[in-house]
Amino acid sequence: MKNIVEINGLAKHYFRKKALDQLNLTIEEGKVVGILGPNGSGKTTLIKILTGLLRQTGGEVRIGGYKVGVATKSIVSYLPDRNFLYKWMRIKDALKLYQDFYEDFDEKKFEALLDFMKLEKDMKIDTLSKGMHEKLNLSLVLARDAKLYILDEPIAGVDPVARDQILDAIIGNFRENSSMIITTHLVRDMESILDEVVFLKDGRIVLAGNAEQLREEKGKQIDTIYKEVFGA
Ligand SMILES: Nc1ncnc2c1ncn2[C@@H]1O[C@H](COP(=O)(O)OP(=O)(O)OP(=O)(O)O)[C@@H](O)[C@H]1O
Secondary structure, rough: OOOOEEEEEEEEEEEEEEEEEEEEEEOOOOOOEEEEEOOOOOOHHHHHHHOOOOOOOEEEEEEEOOOOOOOOOOOOEEEEEOOOOOOOOHHHHHHHHHHHHHOOOOOHHHHHHHHHHOOOOEHHHHHHHHHHHHHHHHHHHHHHHHHHEEOOOOOOOOOOOHHHHHHHHHHHOOOOOOOOEEOOOOHHHHHHHOOEEOOOOOOOOHHHHHHHHHHHHHHOOHHHHHHHHOOO
């Protein structure tokens, strides 16, 4: 199996604070990987380095064999943890924006996702609820034919029904040859869709592995292991 992501000795310091400390991680093609950790563990910092929004202090990251830059941005589809669309837009304007921006954007797929999410092209962005926003953003991100999808907290702050819909959309639209990184601290809701889990604590990986194997080895759900590791 080919590696889509290779991270070696990655470090990020904010002045004296070590947000990431000597991180090593590989992600294979076809896997859905959960980066799990409480507030301040370094999840967002890691994602921002993978997406080129932040420069690391040390170490190396390769995605699809390339250093983070123009080449990797064209193969990574990223869902940030905050809204990234303009308030004046309607959904159809967001569609146009994505179409203009990304060659791999699949309009048909986007329309099918909108349908599934019960969203309509004429809806105005500033009238959408938080859950609807999240569904729209996710639909845009999943409609790209990317090698790597990075979803930062895709279900934070949405109600349980929207959560289930979002998880179903993720599972239903996952492309076999692509990979996905999902950050979350809502482990119970998310664990069923994760192939691999990485526990991040104070910028270090404290546990990582295949989710099914970990459940078998420890005789516990990932959510329970998470609570034990983080004392939640
Ligand atoms: N710009 C910054 N300047 C200084 N320290 C920062 C900065 N950004 C993050 N940090 C610190 O780095 C550590 C990791 O933060 P990060 O945002 O990556 O964590 P996180 O796991 O994403 O948390 P959350 O779930 O709250 O988003 C924290 O201790 C945070 O205070």
